[in-house]
Amino acid sequence: MRSLKDSDGITICIVPNRKIKEVMKPATKTPSETAIEMREMVMPNNTNTHGTVFGGAVMSWIDIAAAMVAARHCGRPVVTAHIDDIDFIAPIKMGYHVLIQASLNYVGKTSMIVGVKVTSENPFTGEVRTTTKAYLTFVALDDLGSPVVVPGLVPETEDEIRRFENAKKRVQMKKDVRSTLQRRK
């Protein structure tokens, strides 16, 4: 195996007879370094036949916010691999404001799990309500479109540590379910 540094000072390892396998990014990051908040307003083109927000519009905002977090963490292009546990808790009326908060909960080798919370705000009364929660898995890609190693994640606050531990348990549970199903085949 040989390695070289690119113009950003990133070490690239080249494995003989295989495509570029690992782009090793230095150090680690905390969830707060990459967390984002996005705001939208529910417009007529975002609504369903009940005059409340169309679920697909919310899913699109969630996917975009979460992708930005994942890309900020790894500094690479990312793709959505999985959307997990999306719960629509309450509707959002046309004209209401929407706050989308996303932060990184957990990282594997090449994957990143982002937690997203959506809150609606009645702009006339200021009343706020949690409306949607979701967890999404993204995979970082190298220049050839193959999964690539991501930096480590260091949760710092009590909330960040709780989210990290919960995500770790969910990843393990999924692995257990997958291997059980494979054994049954």
Ligand SMILES: CC(C)(COP(=O)(O)OP(=O)(O)OC[C@H]1O[C@@H](n2cnc3c(N)ncnc32)[C@H](O)[C@@H]1OP(=O)(O)O)[C@@H](O)C(=O)NCCC(=O)NCCS
């Ligand atoms: C996501 C994708 C890159 C994974 O490629 P792959 O060759 O299967 O890669 P691997 O099997 O090595 O998995 C890579 C990582 O993704 C994770 N992963 C892959 N599929 C997953 C899924 N369905 N759910 C959760 N994690 C998943 C693996 O656990 C692994 O994580 P780790 O490296 O942290 O342990 C590939 O399936 C793909 O390109 N999918 C299409 C993505 C897309 O078009 N998204 C919509 C538009 S952005």
